[in-house]
Amino acid sequence: MTDSEPHIIVRDLTMAYGSFVVQRDLTFTINHGDIFIIMGGSGCGKSTLMRHMIGLQKPAAGQVIIDGFNFWNVDIQERETMMRNFGILYQSGALWSSMTLAENIALPLEEYTDLSTNDIKEVISLKLALVGLSGFEEYYPSEISGGMQKRAGLARAMALDPEILFFDEPSAGLDPISAKLLDDLILELRDSLGATVVIVTHELASIFAIGNNSVFLDPETKTMIAGGDPNKLLAESKNPKVQNFLTRGKNKL
Amino acid sequence: MTAQCEIKFSKPEAKKLLLQLSGDWKLENNIPDVTAVEKELQPDSGIQCISFCTSEVTGWDSGILTFLIKILDCCSKNNIRTEIDGLPQGVQRLLSLASAVAEREGARKEFVHEPFLVQIGSGTINFVRSTIEFLNFLGEVSVAFMRMLRGKARFRRLDFLLIIQDCGINALPIVSLICLLVGLILAFIAAIQLKMFGAQIYIASLVGIGMVRVLGAVMAGIIMAGRTSASFAAQIGTMEVNEEIDALKTTGISPIEFLVLPRVLALVLMMPLLCVFADLMGVLGGLIVGVGMLGISITEYYNMTVASVGIDYFLIGIFQSCVFGILVALSGCLRGMQCKRSASAVGDAATSAVVTGITSIVIATAIITILFNIIGI
Structure with a gap:
């Protein structure tokens, strides 16, 4: 697959809770191997957009097309098959608290593969080693720190070697060094697994360091007001809101 | 100064x-x-x-x-x-x-007083909506149950055993204490009246039938509603707050199968056992009053109990307790799954689980009693 092939296409997407519209007319394309950033101020619907792309919330109107299939039009079995290609890191990690880290990672593997117990064990050790948590197999999520929970969540998200990785505010609550390490890890994963990465964040350092495509949501007009490579946006965008956001309010146009 | x-x-x-x-x-x-x-x-x-x-x-x-x-x-x-x-x-x-940032227009919440008719209307709509939600939930649980019968449902055996331990063995002390006392109280009240007619021996029948047919199951059910249903709602509610339920869904695992099914099964299995124990403790309470206060001998009391409590009463009690098990587990799990994303919502879920649990137990008791009356048992 070439890098420029579209992987996810979002077309005229309108998101709403009941009659309250969060965002409307969102249209953008995510190519294979992109690191795509969903950005915007607090409360503009970034996480909601992600929930629409991973199948947790049905769009009020519009389409999400993944690998050519209309995600919300196919029947439920097909959608579940598509969801199997997703790896998702939730904002809080969302590790299942009644299970150890090993069991957390094992669950999707047991669900979708015919691996033997021994093979699963090896995969678990590998995934934990990738995120720097070797030896923590038998720990419960409550016994490790927030940063470690995030990394363990990432290990679980990668359990099935997904084609698309979704991250909801991966660096929120992490110190700058851990955040940088996580960024490096994300780049590494994209390069080695060839995965497409979608990140919800407003961490400017990460946005510029790893993003190569983006969409900017605006809470006031309730739609996207910019998109594309964040570095280009910073250099070329004439939109005062975008400039303001990307420069922490220093470049007021 | x-x-x-x-x-x-x-x-x-x-x-x-x-x-x-x-x-x-x-x-x-x-x-x-x-x-x-x-x-x-x-x-x-x-x-x-x-x-x-x-x-x-x-x-x-x-x-x-x-x-x-x-x-x-x-x-x-x-x-x-x-x-x-x-x-x-x-x-x-x-x-x-x-004064740098002007107040955002429409940001301040307005509290509008709704007229009485509007309140009735929205109350009715909410009631219908929550009934539909409950029926949906019931349907989903039934589907999950059928999948389990076909060997397709997925939940962890360890979770199931832990839930059984929590709502079975761990609930024994409180259930026995309460039921012993209920039997005691029942016998105590009856003793004063029956003594006047010299009919003390019928205490054994009264306590026996009362506990075995209804009270054993109801008391065990109410204790479990306060204890286990609240804990189910809080557990599942917290998982909702932590996005753990979302994580299950996106992993393709049905939260109904994974979380609700083992809890319902565990309670349906454990409630009859607790009920048997509750029956025994209640009769024991009556025996303490009969032997200690009224001077009936243990053999007499035993014989009278056995003579008046038929196997059909016992089975009715067990049947009721199975129904209560389902109700308690469902109300706990339903409120947990409906939980919103905040700490106070988890508290609300636990409260409303207990209320739903107890209410449904009392309503179910009434229905079952009337039904059995009509069929003549």
Whole structure:
């Protein structure tokens, strides 16, 4: 697959809770191997957009097309098959608290593969080693720190070697060094697994360091007001809101 | 003692009001009421400009700010110019900071009083909606159950065993204590009445039938509603708050199969056992009163109990307890799954699980009793 092939296409997407519209007319394309950033101020619907792309919330109107299939039009079995290609890191990690880290990672593997117990064990050790948590197999999520929970969540998200990785505010609550390490890890994963990465964040350092495509949501007009490579946006965008956001309010146009 | 805060008005020029503040302007120091100033600023007073002198102010905090903001609001309403350079530097800066971001339109929540009919209407709609939600939930659980019968449902055996331990063995002490006492109380009340007729021996029948047919199951059910249903709601609710349920869904695992099914099964299995135990303890309570207070011998009491409590009563009790098990587990899990994303929502879920559990137990008891009456058991 070439890098420029579209992987996810979002077309005229309108998101709403009941009659309250969060965002409307969102249209953008995510190519294979992109690191795509969903950005915007607090409360503009970034996480909601992600929930629409991973199948947790049905769009009020519009389409999400993944690998050519209309995600919300196919029947439920097909959608579940598509969801199997997703790896998702939730904002809080969302590790299942009644299970150890090993069991957390094992669950999707047991669900979708015919691996033997021994093979699963090896995969678990590998995934934990990738995120720097070797030896923590038998720990419960409550016994490790927030940063470690995030990394363990990432290990679980990668359990099935997904084609698309979704991250909801991966660096929120992490110190700058851990955040940088996580960024490096994300780049590494994209390069080695060839995965497409979608990140919800407003961490400017990460946005510029790893993003190569983006969409900017605006809470006031309730739609996207910019998109594309964040570095280009910073250099070329004439939109005062975008400039303001990307420069922490220093470049007021 | 700190100087009281005071305010003096003077008019150095016509149409200009000078406010001289003095003393310690802090929140705890009885700051003067702002209405006195507002009176001075009435449109008919002809004042067009106000200024401040604060050279005698010895200290200030948020108290002076809230006071000044009220005055500034009043001035802008009456088109009066304000000269704030007489205020301390810090106060000036904080005032300009407070007015830097204008209040967002529509941000303030409005509480509209709804007319009575509207309240009835929305109440009815909510009731219908929650009934539909409950039926949906019931349907999903039934589907999950069928999948389990076909060997397709997925949940962890360890979770199942832990839940059994929690709602079975761990609930035994409280269930036995309460049921022993209920049996005791029942016998005690009956004893006073039956003694008058010399019919003390019928205490055994009364306590036996009462506990075995209804009370054993109902008491065990209510205890489990308070204990286990609340804990189910809190567990599942917290998982919802932590996005753990979302994580299950996106992994393709049905939360109904994974979380609800083992809980319902565990309670349906454990409730009859608890019920048997509750029956026994209740009869034991009656026996203590009968033997200790009324002088009936243990053999007599035993024989009377066995003679009056038929196997059909026992089976009715067991059947009821199975139904209660389903109800308690369902109400706990349903409220947990409906939980919103905040700490207080988890509390609400637990409360409403207990209320739903107990209410449904009482309603189910009534229905079952009437039904069995009609079929004549």
